[in-house]
Amino acid sequence: MxxxxxxxxxxxxxxxxxxxxxxxxxxxxxxxxxxxxxxxxxxxRSKNDLILSIVEHNFSMIQEQMEAWNQTGLPAREKMMRKLNVYLGILQSRKEFFIMLIREQGMNLNQDLKRIFRDFQVQTHTWLGTSLEEIYGESIRPYRWDMTIIFEGMLHSLLRMWVFGRSEKDISVFSTYLLERLDDLAKGLLDRNATPLIDEKTYPHSFRDFCSNNGLPWKEVRQLLDQMETKINEEPSERLQEYLHTLEILRKELDKTEPDPLLFQGMLANLKGVKALDPIRQKVATLLNIQLI
The missing domain is CATH 1.10.10.60 (Homeodomain-like)
Structure with missing residues (x-):
């Protein structure tokens, strides 16, 4: 650079x-x-371009240094410890970056900045989830997302205390503490045979809706599709399976990183045969800024 x-x-x-x-x-x-x-x-070009470049530069630095530990033959637990040390070490040496992120949490993110935050969080959650399975085995898989979200909360809370409380503790103390708390969490969940709060189906939907890359209200669209299914099942028709298949196609489109509004425009036309769906179809069209055909 x-x-x-x-x-x-x-x-x-x-x-x-x-x-x-x-x-x-x-x-x-x-x-x-x-x-x-x-x-x-x-x-x-602008202040927005500046903050975009700052975030992109720092996130790339963290990812590159953490990725380097994936190329080693270290045991899973040691690898996790080294990655945590990298993450904490960069934020310790670049406290202004972390403070800037905290200060600007409520700012209106443009789409490029939202994309960078989304991609970084997806990558962070992915390596955390993978590391959990490597350390604790396949039995922890049902709790992968629960533990990832809880761990992320602990990590960021400790970072705030560390940055603003001017803690003099060594990085390894924090990393060791966090890993030991993961041990406690894993043991507690497995011993109790607890029901996961967040599963493989829930997590991707809620996270993608929150971080939608094109700014459209996909969460509301998903709720409207559920309403459509209820209406379709209330009015039996020879085309019932065709209508349900159309909804399934739309839901699969919602599972993509960037759903295509034009596909919705075409598929909504397939549902014209159900009169009760007309108001809901119109709501979807309004949300996505498309015309019904």
Missing amino acids: NNKRTHILECAMKLFAEKGFHHTTIQEIADKSGVSKGSVYIYF
């Missing part, structure tokens, strides 16, 4: 952490970087 561009990124990140994204101006970033305002615009 260009040295001047990197320098501007670092200065902007510190200002965003200190003052907040919306209260920092391009002129202030230029002044702190020791360059002209025009020079900032040579490398970045």
